Amino acid sequence: MIYREAGQFKTTYASDQAVFPIVQDRVVVALAVVAAFVVPPLVADEYWLQAVLIPLLVYSLAALGLNLLTGYAGQLSLGTGGFMAVGAYAAFKLATAFPQLNIILAFLLSGAAAAAIGLVFGIPSLRIKGFYLAVATLAAQFFLIWLFNKVPWFVNYASSGTITAPPRTVFGVMVSGPTATPQARYVTALALVAVGALVAKNLVRGRVGRSWMAIRDRDIAAEIIGVRPLRTKLLAFGISSFYCGVAGAELVFLYLGSAETLAFDISLSFLILFMVIIGGLGSVLGSFLGAAFIVLVPILLTNAPHLAGLALPVALQKQMELMVFGGLIIFFLIVEPNGLARLWQIAKEKLRLWPFPH
Amino acid sequence: MSEILYGVLVAPFRDMAGSPAFLAEVVLGGVFAGLLYSLVALGFVLIFKASGVFNFAQGVMVLFAALTLVGLLERGLPVVVALVLTALVMVALAFAIERAVLRPLVNQEHIILFMATIGLNFFLEGFGEMVWGANVKKLDVGIPDRTFVMAGIQVNQLELFAAVTAAVLVAVLAVFFHGTRIGRALRAVADDHEAALSIGIPLKTIWVIVWSVAGIVAMVAGIMWGAKSGVQFSLSLIALKALPVLILGGFTSVPGAIAGGLIVGVGEKLGEVYWGPLVGGAIENWFAYVVALAFLLVRPQGLFGEKIIERV
Numbered sequence: 305m306i307y308r309e310a311g312q313f314k315t316t317y318a319s320d321q322a323v324f325p326i327v328q329d330r331v332v333v334a335l336a337v338v339a340a341f342v343v344p345p346l347v348a349d350e351y352w353l354q355a356v357l358i359p360l361l362v363y364s365l366a367a368l369g370l371n372l373l374t375g376y377a378g379q380l381s382l383g384t385g386g387f388m389a390v391g392a393y394a395a396f397k398l399a400t401a402f403p404q405l406n407i408i409l410a411f412l413l414s415g416a417a418a419a420a421i422g423l424v425f426g427i428p429s430l431r432i433k434g435f436y437l438a439v440a441t442l443a444a445q446f447f448l449i450w451l452f453n454k455v456p457w458f459v460n461y462a463s464s465g466t467i468t469a470p471p472r473t474v475f476g477v478m479v480s481g482p483t484a485t486p487q488a489r490y491v492t493a494l495a496l497v498a499v500g501a502l503v504a505k506n507l508v509r510g511r512v513g514r515s516w517m518a519i520r521d522r523d524i525a526a527e528i529i530g531v532r533p534l535r536t537k538l539l540a541f542g543i544s545s546f547y548c549g550v551a552g553a554e555l556v557f558l559y560l561g562s563a564e565t566l567a568f569d570i571s572l573s574f575l576i577l578f579m580v581i582i583g584g585l586g587s588v589l590g591s592f593l594g595a596a597f598i599v600l601v602p603i604l605l606t607n608a609p610h611l612a613g614l615a616l617p618v619a620l621q622k623q624m625e626l627m628v629f630g631g632l633i634i635f636f637l638i639v640e641p642n643g644l645a646r647l648w649q650i651a652k653e654k655l656r657l658w659p660f661p662h
Numbered sequence: 663m664s665e666i667l668y669g670v671l672v673a674p675f676r677d678m679a680g681s682p683a684f685l686a687e688v689v690l691g692g693v694f695a696g697l698l699y700s701l702v703a704l705g706f707v708l709i710f711k712a713s714g715v716f717n718f719a720q721g722v723m724v725l726f727a728a729l730t731l732v733g734l735l736e737r738g739l740p741v742v743v744a745l746v747l748t749a750l751v752m753v754a755l756a757f758a759i760e761r762a763v764l765r766p767l768v769n770q771e772h773i774i775l776f777m778a779t780i781g782l783n784f785f786l787e788g789f790g791e792m793v794w795g796a797n798v799k800k801l802d803v804g805i806p807d808r809t810f811v812m813a814g815i816q817v818n819q820l821e822l823f824a825a826v827t828a829a830v831l832v833a834v835l836a837v838f839f840h841g842t843r844i845g846r847a848l849r850a851v852a853d854d855h856e857a858a859l860s861i862g863i864p865l866k867t868i869w870v871i872v873w874s875v876a877g878i879v880a881m882v883a884g885i886m887w888g889a890k891s892g893v894q895f896s897l898s899l900i901a902l903k904a905l906p907v908l909i910l911g912g913f914t915s916v917p918g919a920i921a922g923g924l925i926v927g928v929g930e931k932l933g934e935v936y937w938g939p940l941v942g943g944a945i946e947n948w949f950a951y952v953v954a955l956a957f958l959l960v961r962p963q964g965l966f967g968e969k970i971i972e973r974v
Contacts, residue, residue, distance in 0.1 A: 380773070428958060431958070431959055432958050434772070439906060439908075439958075440955045442905060442906075443951035449947075578777075620792060624792070626784050626785070626787050630783065630784030630785030631785055633781030633784065634762070634778050634781040634782065638763075638767060
């Protein structure tokens, strides 16, 4: 950045290996988090909170989960939607079966349920990898969705087959159900994402994250230096599914309000995968940037013709959106295959030397 | 417990033996669906063999080819002219893809190229619908679609036609791959890009050829599928069904794609009809994947695939 680390001497290992070793970074990030908590609820209108920012946070959490699995541990998964569905249905069952249960606790428990399912579907990863593993996780995706469609117990025998978020409070504030304000939903989602990101950041710089990266980069070498592939890969599947499960629960409770299995179909899995790849594989920041890109660009594309004063037919506009979106994906991959996080890193390097690059 | 075992292990086979004609019809339906999966999987295999790219856009290429053909037919062109023009469009598309997507991404990791084909997927979907419209269309290229009874079994002419076409296509591809100069070059590229380059095989030309052939295979698949259920967006989703087919047959094998397609097609029809009712039906959606998953654990390279999988 424009500031430098000159004069900040590290005298302990702890300070050298901190998440943000530079004081200015800590300050900027802390300010950004506080701003994220305070500014949007005060400034943004309902449309922005409910239709843009909340999905952005929910998708960020899911992308973060997938990034731990695909970006850090190197296991390609197309079952994200299925794991999110597990989280959503588990949260629904928990919240309706135990009405007095704190909803945050229900989210975490449903994350644990998703983690258990993720562990089961992670077992094939011990023998196969790459695209083959992707197909194996597709089995999870289709099987889980089918299961939730077929067994009426999951939807409490509702004839419509939909799950609806019941009204629940956190510290006396309504956060889910039809009467919850978008502000309360937004703050809840943000708090969960912030904690999730902090945990993820610490996971990936510690022993667990390093063993994931060792497995990703060269599994045989990793095994030789004593990383156990079985435990490491299954742990990655479990933790990744935990994040996805919590995100799935949030998707229904904080964003959609009510949902069918359709909300968790294969296109959701791909959407999350796009976010991870466009944002940057193996980067916590990248998950957020990718989610922002995928959520904001279509909104921008939808509104761009209006801003330019053009009135296009709806169908044509939809098709233009698809074309521009696809074109942008290819363009970004050509310009920077390592994603938006890498672009940001390059920008930081440049700024660090600016204005005297030599 | 014994009831469940009876339902799983005995009753389906008793039903099968009870009415062989019905069984034959179910199998035939499965064969037809399987052939269509095979045709899509074939496009994947061709591109994967020659460039190591897992082409996610194959399904949309099927849709795009079918849309183009229907669009040209609607403008009153004769069938033959429309077919040739569509083939030319697919070749032009191959050129464009090589120039705009593959060449700038040479030497990138597979996942990046895979992502790029997903981008291509979106682009082609939007482009195809913008040019030719998004309505469901009827594709009629003069293939008869009547049902006749042969040896007590109902046979559909369209299905018969599809089977013959697929067989011819595979034969032509086999000759092309093994008997011609270009085919040998293709196999060389598939084996080792760098070695092929060093003995003077033009990689770019090979890529264009492979993508063109995959485009034409996509066109054939589009014609068959379009004649059966109309040209619509759901065509592009059969790309996902082709994945278990690839797993079963092996990513690098043309005969494997056909065999895998048939196994998946017949297997899911049989499973749906005879075992589906036990669990409430609609198992067609995931049956193929679970079969593929089980298969992977036993034989990761597929039925005919080369053993290139790195074992962990």
